[in-house]
Amino acid sequence: MNAILESHGITKDFSGIRALNGVDINVGEGERVGLIGPNGAGKTTFFNCLLGILTPDAGTVQFRGNDISNLRVHKRARAGIGRTFQRIELFSDTSVREHLLIAERVHNGSGAFWKDLLGMGRPTAVEIERCDDVLELLGLRELGDEPIEALSLGQGRLVEVGRALMTEPRLLLLDEPSSGLDREETAALAATLREVQAEKGFAILLVEHDVELVSKFTERLYVLDFGSLIAQGPTAETLSDPAVRRAYLGTLEVDSEVGSD
Ligand SMILES: Nc1ncnc2c1ncn2[C@@H]1O[C@H](COP(=O)(O)OP(=O)(O)OP(=O)(O)O)[C@@H](O)[C@H]1O
Numbered sequence: 137m138n139a140i141l142e143s144h145g146i147t148k149d150f151s152g153i154r155a156l157n158g159v160d161i162n163v164g165e166g167e168r169v170g171l172i173g174p175n176g177a178g179k180t181t182f183f184n185c186l187l188g189i190l191t192p193d194a195g196t197v198q199f200r201g202n203d204i205s206n207l208r209v210h211k212r213a214r215a216g217i218g219r220t221f222q223r224i225e226l227f228s229d230t231s232v233r234e235h236l237l238i239a240e241r242v243h244n245g246s247g248a249f250w251k252d253l254l255g256m257g258r259p260t261a262v263e264i265e266r267c268d269d270v271l272e273l274l275g276l277r278e279l280g281d282e283p284i285e286a287l288s289l290g291q292g293r294l295v296e297v298g299r300a301l302m303t304e305p306r307l308l309l310l311d312e313p314s315s316g317l318d319r320e321e322t323a324a325l326a327a328t329l330r331e332v333q334a335e336k337g338f339a340i341l342l343v344e345h346d347v348e349l350v351s352k353f354t355e356r357l358y359v360l361d362f363g364s365l366i367a368q369g370p371t372a373e374t375l376s377d378p379a380v381r382r383a384y385l386g387t388l389e390v391d392s393e394v395g396s397d
Pocket residue numbers: 150151155173174175176177178179180181182222
């Protein structure tokens with residue numbers, strides 16, 4: 137397998153508490169990989185180390201064969217790492233299309249968000265076309281002019297994905313995309329993500345608590361507990377691993393339902 141992303145020995149301490157302890161993972165080109173673990177296991181911290189938002193105390197990150205450990209956040213984004221946030225980060229009175237346009241301008245600009253935003257002239261025809269292509273792909277074309285506050289939470293999550301897609305990622309990091317969504321909205325989000333991923337061919341690293349989504353969506357899993365990987369392998373096999381079930385203290389009971397519908 138050709139790895140697009142490899143982490144080696146990622147370690148991060150917060151005031152003497154070890155949040156990540158030598159985490160090694162790899163993601164193949166176009167692969168869908170899950171990262172799961174109980175609350176506080178270190179999943180978001182790990183994402184932030186991959187993205188350059190946090191500097192690990194030890195370890196390296198390779199992306200497309202290059203060591204990106206010393207690159208700043210926007211350079212990693214430009215190299216092809218896209219992300220969505222665990223908590224939704226949208227501006228309620230700004231339209232769907234504007235969110236995507238801003239994402240693209242920030243991506244292509246200096247990385248200075250407000251400077252780029254304030255210097256934003258009228259969008260060009262090419263920018264609008266690119267933006268509408270992404271909206272079409274996500275089934276949001278009709279909602280382009282709507283303010284974010286008019287959208288459901290599920291649609292808001294898709295706008296977040298749309299913002300990430302404007303940067304044409306080769307790897308998309310998704311931090312709990314189903315959080316706050318009901319079962320139906322989660323299924324719709326998963327179906328759209330699957331379609332878009334199949335069309336664009338980027339790799340996905342998915343952090344998720346919804347075991348049903350994880351088991352349907354990912355090919356392979358890593359399990360973090362107290363900052364260390366305790367299991368990894370093909371998704372179904374890994375979810376039935378006794379150490380994984382113990383780490384979740386019964387919260388994996390739902391997986392008896394998985395695949396039954
Ligand atoms: N900026 C920070 N300063 C101090 N401690 C932090 C910081 N960020 C995270 N932590 C601690 O590091 C550990 C890992 O947190 P993290 O947010 O990465 O977990 P998580 O797996 O994403 O959890 P959740 O499933 O709840 O999102 C936790 O003990 C958390 O309290």
